[in-house]
Amino acid sequence: MPKTNEEVEELLGEWAELQQITGRDPYRVRAYEKAARSIGGYSKDLRELDDKGILAIPNVGKNMLGRIREYLDTGTMHELEDLREMVPGGMRELLRIPGLGPKKAILVYEQLGVTNLTELAAAAEANKLRGIKGLGAKTEESLLRGIRSYTAQEERIMVDQALEAAERIIATLRETCTFDEITYAGSLRRMRETIGDIDILVAASEAEPIMESFASMARVREVKAKGGTKTTIVTRRGLQVDLRVVPYEAWGAALIYFTGSKAHNIKVREIAVKKGLKLSEYGLFHAKDGSIIAARTEEEVYEALGLPWIPPTMREDRGEVEAALAGTLPTPIEARDLRGDLHTHTNLTDGLAPVEEMLETASARGYSYYVVTDHAENLSMTGMTREAVLEQRKKLKALQKRFPKMTILHGCELNIAKDGTVDYDPEFLAGFDLLVASVHSYFRLSAEEQTQRLIAAIENPLVNVIGHPSGRMIGRRAPIDMDFGAVCAAAIRTGTALEVNSFPDRLDLRDDHVRWAVEAGVTLSVDTDSHAPKHMDNIRFGIATAQRGWATKADVLNTRTLKQLQEFVARKRKRT
């Protein structure tokens, strides 16, 4: 999403937190949170909207408009600045401690003068918290645990690791208990790029035996909470896992509730309220007499509310409910729509498997084409030579006979140099069927330089796909700074695709950039960048990222037929 929108989202979010700490009306706090999220998810740039356009953003009223205008004009919001002065700097961090909300934060501040994490830890260790009315020894202990887990940096894990952990836990429960249904839900089902905790949902008539098995799994380090239908544990690796057991009859309603997002649920429940209904994890009911309307499947519950089924990857309250109501919710792309992979490697360069194995795996997936794109000579660590390139081309030709249903294409992943040029001369490049070009160095240039560099690569008539366009590595390397709107415009102008790289630590473009690109009209390419056969399974993460950005089959280059793909390449080459 546009940078200004992200900045305003951040500031209003901070404002909401500061108001929580000062004890403001919770509904006012929520209004700030809602406005922040709406603006952050809005695809039109605030700088390009007039007052009427800004007021058209959901949850943005006259007051918010004034603040946004002030920010656009002056770069600050003076009321927020004032609030910052009033609240000690460390207070916001206190809210990050599990079990500590605004009420307790105010309490420890007023009673003990605690203004930051260090002071809170000292007060708890000196047993001073238990002296406060409303807090006891147990609260003190649980807050100490909360501080420890927070400072131990038990941070979010990548989606593939979360998926693996969830599948292992589900397998364990399958072996040890009986039930009707089981699945993971929460942010993992929505396929966010990182996952804070895992949610497991089970449908069964009896909750107790399942929760018992769950709490006594070998990998459990701590049982944080255990009630009648819900158990929370922390694994030895520090991962929090919630288990919720519901009746089989309520499976659909529970799945909606447990999948979230929280903001999506609130929006859907508000629709229920307006219709005189009540939605909870137990079902959709008439508010008056409590009689049940729907609960068994997600589809039934959504339908009874006048909504189509909304894919979990789109449930972020980023406009999907409004679109669903208006009948304009797009049908997102699915893995089965893909006809091939446009970005893959072999052990000729930095891949791990011989080309034969890669082709076998791709063929077994039912792909009708597959592009081998090993690195080029400028990425010197791979030691690639022109001779090796031509050798590989010959080899692929020979291998084609073994794959009658899948066309093997010879491509290359070019390196985008600091100035936007790529490997080889045009004559040599023209020998490839399709070319990917990616940034592998100079990640810290200015936004202007990066934008010019990417546009130069995009304008190269032989470059068809920009690989992992932002260059980020989740948790390790920040994305390059660039004017994404300008990059999109160049991609559209030249007939160049932007990649959605499926590697779990890349997911690049990321979801909100996908959404932006799709709205602009950019053609995308969802690829695995596989360096080994097993990496081809990562396509699920790339597809999920594309879905989270509302990309449809029509937006994605590698859903097209071989002929259409070849035309895409030929059109750009002919243009200049």
Place this chain on the structure above:
DNA sequence: GCCGTTTTCGGCCCGACTGTTTTCAGTCG
């Protein structure tokens, strides 16, 4: 602070679990 096929004022999602409470507030998702 936002919002309106019951409203321009009076609402604002819903339930589980914990802890310190003898009936409920705070936190979480």
